[in-house]
Amino acid sequence: MNASRPPLKPLDTALQELLGYATALAGIEQVSTFEADGRVLAQDVVSALHVPPQDNSAMDGYAVRCAELDKGVPLPVSQRIPAGASGQPLQPGSVARIFTGAPVPAGADAIVMQEDCELLLPPDAAPGTLGSVRISSTPKPGQWIRRAGEDVTRGAVVLSKGERLTPASLGLAASIGMSSLAVLRRPRVALFSTGDELVMPGDIAPEQMPPGAIYNSNRFFLRALLQRLGCVVTDFGIVPDQREATVAALREAAQQHDLILTSGGVSVGEEDHIKPSVQLLGELDIWQIAIKPGKPFAYGKIYRGEGEGAARGAQDACHFAGLPGNPVSSFITFMVLVRPFLLKLQGITQAVPVSMALPAHFDWLRADKRREFLRVRRNAAGGLDLFPNQSSGVLTSAVWGDGVVDNPAGATIAKGDMVQFISFAELMG
Numbered sequence: 023m024n025a026s027r028p029p030l031k032p033l034d035t036a037l038q039e040l041l042g043y044a045t046a047l048a049g050i051e052q053v054s055t056f057e058a059d060g061r062v063l064a065q066d067v068v069s070a071l072h073v074p075p076q077d078n079s080a081m082d083g084y085a086v087r088c089a090e091l092d093k094g095v096p097l098p099v100s101q102r103i104p105a106g107a108s109g110q111p112l113q114p115g116s117v118a119r120i121f122t123g124a125p126v127p128a129g130a131d132a133i134v135m136q137e138d139c140e141l142l143l144p145p146d147a148a149p150g151t152l153g154s155v156r157i158s159s160t161p162k163p164g165q166w167i168r169r170a171g172e173d174v175t176r177g178a179v180v181l182s183k184g185e186r187l188t189p190a191s192l193g194l195a196a197s198i199g200m201s202s203l204a205v206l207r208r209p210r211v212a213l214f215s216t217g218d219e220l221v222m223p224g225d226i227a228p229e230q231m232p233p234g235a236i237y238n239s240n241r242f243f244l245r246a247l248l249q250r251l252g253c254v255v256t257d258f259g260i261v262p263d264q265r266e267a268t269v270a271a272l273r274e275a276a277q278q279h280d281l282i283l284t285s286g287g288v289s290v291g292e293e294d295h296i297k298p299s300v301q302l303l304g305e306l307d308i309w310q311i312a313i314k315p316g317k318p319f320a321y322g323k324i325y326r327g328e329g330e331g332a333a334r335g336a337q338d339a340c341h342f343a344g345l346p347g348n349p350v351s352s353f354i355t356f357m358v359l360v361r362p363f364l365l366k367l368q369g370i371t372q373a374v375p376v377s378m379a380l381p382a383h384f385d386w387l388r389a390d391k392r393r394e395f396l397r398v399r400r401n402a403a404g405g406l407d408l409f410p411n412q413s414s415g416v417l418t419s420a421v422w423g424d425g426v427v428d429n430p431a432g433a434t435i436a437k438g439d440m441v442q443f444i445s446f447a448e449l450m451g
């Protein structure tokens with residue numbers, strides 16, 4: 023090991039620094055509530071009304087005045103209130119037929135569900151006759167009444183600025199009458215894959231692949247991960263392993279994008295052109311993290327001005343994140359570093375993935391100097407199984423697995439130990 027090499031940066035330090043560079047993008051768009059799933063609110067959403075707007079029935083049944091009920095003694099039905107109608111005040115000594123969602127008439131203080139009622143109609147009753155009702159239960163005041171404002175009160179902030187909208191939040195916004203919402207603009211991300219060995223699926227058939235060639239897999243999952251995080255992706259395809267081509271591609275992409283994301287070419291070999299190209303066009307702020315897989319992660323900026331190096335000016339810059347080429351390294355570094363960065367660019371600060379302690383149903387006896395993210399899967403016994411091949415090139419581990427064990431540097435794991443599990447679902451959305 024080269025003694026002069028700077029120590030790898032701990033993940034927490036790198037993440038803190040990275041988030042320090044991510045300031046929320048300016049720009050607000052008004053979008054239809056229908057189209058707002060996954061977007062981030064630019065303003066608090068305040069309710070102009072109570073939800074529900076008035077007391078209403080939670081059941082199909084009869085609205086009653088509890089004090090008037092004498093068990094077994096029938097009472098006349100004085101009106102019928104379907105959902106959408108408003109009804110009249112309840113006449114003394116009577117009950118009202120009522121349906122779920124209909125407003126409770128003034129004077130009624132409980133709903134009796136129809137299963138507890140016997141409707142009494144004369145044998146020759148004309149259609150529409152309301153009849154009378156015998157009630158077999160003793161209702162308590164307030165029973166089966168949904169109170170006005172019990173979901174939302176007028177003036178309440180129902181959704182907050184910086185919140186990412188979910189299907190449920192769209193429904194809640196609609197319930198207070200919002201047909202459109204103010205959201206932040208999406209981050210524009212340029213995606214590059216580097217590597218002369220890469221071939222696009224569809225370009226060359228598997229049986230025709232030349233020696234040394236591999237299919238570009240990173241491009242597919244990175245694009246999908248970016249889209250899940252609400253980014254607008256420009257896919258620049260494969261950049262050859264050449265300095266001029268790399269510099270030209272970065273320079274061009276920086277003009278129109280908030281972030282350039284690359285995979286591969288970020289290590290120290292002479293075929294790795296990403297790092298020197300970023301240094302030429304801007305600055306490299308973070309490089310090499312003490313995690314496994316994922317060590318060769320890089321973060322920097324590409325200045326948009328003319329000229330070279332610092333002369334171009336750091337004020338107007340495009341973010342740059344360079345992921346390792348090995349597919350699992352690329353996948354993991356995206357999830358633990360790029361994801362929180364992209365969320366912060368969108369104004370989301372609550373991006374810490376929830377981890378849970380679960381028992382390992384495996385041994386992991388090789389302690390590593392770096393913090394490891396082991397691909398595992400929850401089993402039916404409530405524990406975690408380990409994918410047998412933890413190589414950073416084995417993408418099957420990320421498909422077989424449903425998450426990772428966040429294993430501290432230097433730690434071994436014995437069967438039965440409690441370990442920290444983070445699901446992929448936590449790390450992708």
Ligand code: AMP
Nearest residue numbers: 215217238239240241286287346347348
């Ligand atoms: P690099 O970081 O460029 O040295 O690449 C490390 C390893 O990842 C090499 O084995 C590459 O062939 C592989 N690799 C790089 N980019 C991709 C990609 N887009 N898809 C699949 N494998 C890749």
Ligand code: MG
Nearest residue numbers: 217286287347
């Ligand atoms: Mg390469």
